Amino acid sequence: MTINTAMTNQKTNNQDSDSKNTEQHVSVGLVEITERTIFSIEKHEWGQFVYSAKGVVELTVKRKLLTAPPEFGVWLPPDTEHQAWVADHSEYYLINIDAASCTKLPNHAAIISVSDICKAILADLKRRKVETPATAKDIRLMHVLVDQMGDAVSIENFLPSSNDPTLKKILEKLYADPADNKSLLEWSLVVGCTERTLARKFDRELNMSLAKWKQRLRLSRALKMLSDGMTVQTISQTLGYSTPSAFITMFQKAMGTTPNNIRKKTSGQVNM
Incomplete structure (x- = not known):
């Protein structure tokens, strides 16, 4: 299927008496x-x-x-x-x-x-x-x-972004590679500011820490991977967790259930 991008107001020729409004919208x-x-x-x-x-x-x-x-x-x-x-x-x-x-x-x-x-x-x-x-x-x-x-x-959207040049550089790199495990201190050296200044930027611009933002990014990606039927081991490796159990612990705390339960519920729900 390809998307129709034009909105039209065609009328159907079907004379179905149950449909009073046949305008295509x-x-x-x-x-x-x-x-x-x-x-x-x-x-x-x-x-x-x-x-x-x-x-x-x-x-x-x-x-x-x-x-x-x-x-x-x-x-x-x-x-x-x-x-x-x-x-x-x-x-x-x-x-x-x-x-x-x-x-x-x-x-x-x-x-x-x-x-x-x-x-x-x-x-x-x-x-x-x-x-x-x-x-x-x-x-x-x-x-x-x-x-x-x-x-x-x-x-509410749970993964905010920022136009602050320092933060934008970090977020774009994490966005492209969620498995990046640099600490706040290591990122401060990359962008050329102090660890304290960088922490304040995260709090002021995003209302959350680097660790919290990174966890939400990983959770978002994990949810989609689970819905596609990927294994916990593959997901944990892709997202940079040291072991599958570390990923499972994070996931359970955030979602209140196990990754496997989510995968069983969501994978293949709509046959597309």
């Missing part, structure tokens, strides 16, 4: 990425919901990094300037919604939950290769999809 596409890709900064007049089916998709909006764990996607209201980063071997849904139909959705970029109903609708549309609705039935499904998104739970 949503299009859905599944994008497949084979190699790591950084897209150019863009914005569009329609709203857009990005839901990862496989791999990692992260968006930057107003200096904030929005990354969604399994069960969540990133919502972008109309005219939201953003930049996307996509890992290799990734698949993600783009749900485009015309501006007039976005009134029930947040008026700011947000991470919102994806209900089981939404997943079922997306799986059905993918199976039938439907991108834009051509029947009254599919138009009703699109309305349900938007209604479900409007009722969804929103969570």
